[in-house]
Amino acid sequence: MRIAVLSDLHSNVHALRAVLGALEHQQIDRVFVLGDVFGYYPWAMKVYELLMAIPQPTTIIKGNHDEMILQRHRDDSWPVNAAYEGAIMQNLAEIASTPALAWLSALSFTHTCTLDGHEFTLVHGTPDDAENGRFYPDNTDASPWFPKAGQYLLMGHTHYPLIRPFPSGGIMLNPGSVGQPRDGNPAASYAVIDTALQSQEIVRVAYDHARAMQELRAWHWPEKSVLALDKRRSGMEAAPSLTS
Ligand SMILES: [Fe+2]
Secondary structure (H helix, E strand, O other): OEEEEEOOOOOOHHHHHHHHHHHOOOOOOEEEEOOOOOOOOOOHHHHHHHHHOOOOOEEEOOOHHHHHHHHHHHOOOOOOOHHHHHHHHHHHHHHOOOHHHHHHHOOOOEEEEEEOOEEEEEEOOEOOEOOOOOOOOOOOOOOOOOOOOOEEEEEOOOOOEEEEEOOOOOEEEEEOOOOOOOOOOOOEEEEEEEOOOOEEEEEEEOOOHHHHHHHHHHOOOOHHHHHOOOHHHHOOOOOOOOOO
């Protein structure tokens, strides 16, 4: 079985379209999406529609930005970080009167299933903080929730791709971010797991992020979010801290 793992789409339809186009040529049997479908960018409904049209069985969990949208919908005075608020409100306005809102409300932060004899644990953050936990590639801390034999622990949220095999035989994997990579490569990032070959691969797909940036600027979108689509030029975010 070949499984595509996507995360942190962040309403970036241009990046998602490129990734889904690439998947058409990769004999994918199943798709996992590790949350943060929404937030940061303004194409929420288009992203939702693309996700609903994925032909393979697809499991989607929610992330912290998705949760912010739900909280704001329930309570319009719910505090949201000013850096995220504009996109959260714009995305909420887009989906509020559509089936996307009920769909989002039904998602959870974690999911566990068994495929081809492997246990797959999907979590947006980390197992001990599914909403906001971060495990970066330079993190070497020991943790009680490291994967056990035969387990794939799939985590998103950091926007940094990671594949780490453990002595137990378990695999920790973060596919990086489709919609806003932060590792210095603006190409959309995702992962493909092949359970028969026992292989895991991070795949990068270039898309016209410069055009997306142009489009955002034409809408006077916050410049920090615009620049975040091309870290090579922005230099706005240093490498993650060792302690995450
Ligand atoms: Fe997140």
